[in-house]
Amino acid sequence: MGVGKFSFNRRSLHAISSTPNPYEQAISIIGRTLSPFDEDNLIPCFGFGDASTHDQYVFSFFPDHRPCNGFEEVLARYRKIVPHLKLSGPTSFAPVIDASIDIVERSNGQYHVLVIIADGQVRDSNTRPGFLGPQEQATINSIVTASQYPLSIILVGVGDGPWDAMQQFDDNLPHRSFDNFQFVNFTKIMSENKDPLKKETSFALAALMEIPYQYRATQDPQFQRFLFHGTENLVVFFKACPICLTNPKNMAFGCGHLLVGVKEKEYAMLRMVVPFQI
Numbered sequence: 001m002g003v004g005k006f007s008f009n010r011r012s013l014h015a016i017s018s019t020p021n022p023y024e025q026a027i028s029i030i031g032r033t034l035s036p037f038d039e040d041n042l043i044p045c046f047g048f049g050d051a052s053t054h055d056q057y058v059f060s061f062f063p064d065h066r067p068c069n070g071f072e073e074v075l076a077r078y079r080k081i082v083p084h085l086k087l088s089g090p091t092s093f094a095p096v097i098d099a100s101i102d103i104v105e106r107s108n109g110q111y112h113v114l115v116i117i118a119d120g121q122v123r124d125s126n127t128r129p130g131f132l133g134p135q136e137q138a139t140i141n142s143i144v145t146a147s148q149y150p151l152s153i154i155l156v157g158v159g160d161g162p163w164d165a166m167q168q169f170d171d172n173l174p175h176r177s178f179d180n181f182q183f184v185n186f187t188k189i190m191s192e193n194k195d196p197l198k199k200e201t202s203f204a205l206a207a208l209m210e211i212p213y214q215y216r217a218t219q220d221p222q223f224q225r226f227l228f229h230g231t232e233n234l235v236v237f238f239k240a241c242p243i244c245l246t247n248p249k250n251m252a253f254g255c256g257h258l259l260v261g262v263k264e265k266e267y268a269m270l271r272m273v274v275p276f277q278i
Contacts, residue, residue, distance in 0.1 A: 013119050013159045014082045022158035024075055026117050026186050026203075030156075031071025033204045034113065042067040044103055045074050048096050049118075050085045055092035055135050058099050091122055094138035097146050097153065104149045111150040111218055113211065117186075119159035140173065147176035150218035154207050155183045178217035182210045 015021050020028065035041060045061040045068050053059055061068060061077040068074045093116060100114040127133035132140070146153060157163045166183045173181055184207045190199050217223060 016079050016082060022119075022186060022190075023078065023117050025190070026156045026158060027071060027074055027078075027115070029200050029204050030115055030154075030207055031074065033208060035071060041070045043071065043074055044068075044100075045077065046096055046099060047081065047085065048093075049091045049120075050087060053095070055090045055122075055138075056095060058096050090135050091118075091120060092135035092138050093118070093122060093155070094135070094142040097139070097142035100151060100153075101142075101146055101149055104151050109150055111215055112152070114146075114151060114153045115156065115207075116153065117156045117158060119157070143173055143181050144175055147178055147180045150215075151180060152211055152214040153181045155181070156186050156207060157183065158186045160187070161185075177223060178214060179210070180214060182207065 011021075013022050031043075046058040047053070047061070048058045049055075050059070060066075061074070061081065068077055096116060097114065100112065104110065104112050122133070122135040122139050127136070143153060155166060157166060163183070163185055184203065186203060189203045189206060192199055192202070194202070
């Protein structure tokens with residue numbers, strides 16, 4: 001299991017104790033923030049990167065594949081499952097992205113947010129500089145394919161990293177019908193010298209600030225016409241603030257609008273999917 005040499009006092013990042021580990025902290029913050037917008041509070045949860053899945057599969061948090069009922073049950077199942085799992089590489093995010101695409105398809109195109117919590121990037125140490133390893137390429141392909149669906153992907157990095165490849169994914173992914181991927185360095189934000197509540201707020205904002213833009217993008221008629229179909233000729237038009245639709249979009253929206261400015265009714269059909277890297 002991933003070890004937080006610097007970020008978690010040399011302990012396993014999955015260590016189960018009376019103190020929440022980084023995985024538990026991250027899902028608690030995001031869960032508390034998004035749960036008011038999730039109509040039925042049912043959250044499909046998966047694990048990957050263990051000896052049974054490697055870089056090919058995911059496993060459900062329940063044997064019958066049912067979703068968790070609220071983020072509290074997500075945490076309860078996580079604490080029960082983790083002690084019985086063994087880490088095994090290599091790792092790829094492609095299987096869990098593909099599983100989420102399947103969930104979106106089965107929901108008749110309902111908007112979903114995929115939150116991936118991981119302690120390592122997918123680049124193989126044997127990959128030569130300037131080249132992509134098989135796990136990287138598979139992950140990129142799945143992210144690009146996912147942009148044809150109403151699915152936002154948030155990758156939360158816990159532990160010591162390195163996270164350079166994930167930042168490159170966030171900045172340089174090509175050929176997408178909308179910007180569907182956001183990487184957030186949980187460790188960096190939570191290590192800042194701030195009040196704990198302010199750090200949690202900063203993390204939630206960094207993780208979710210692109211959601212209004214992404215949601216609006218998937219509701220645009222231009223996107224809807226290409227939904228679940230090829231998007232090779234689709235031009236990305238969604239460069240304005242998703243709230244006022246006038247100002248150029250940047251990391252904090254130049255007009256000052258943030259996630260808290262979006263009305264709850266716009267997210268009445270939001271769904272979460274939460275996978276954990278083991």
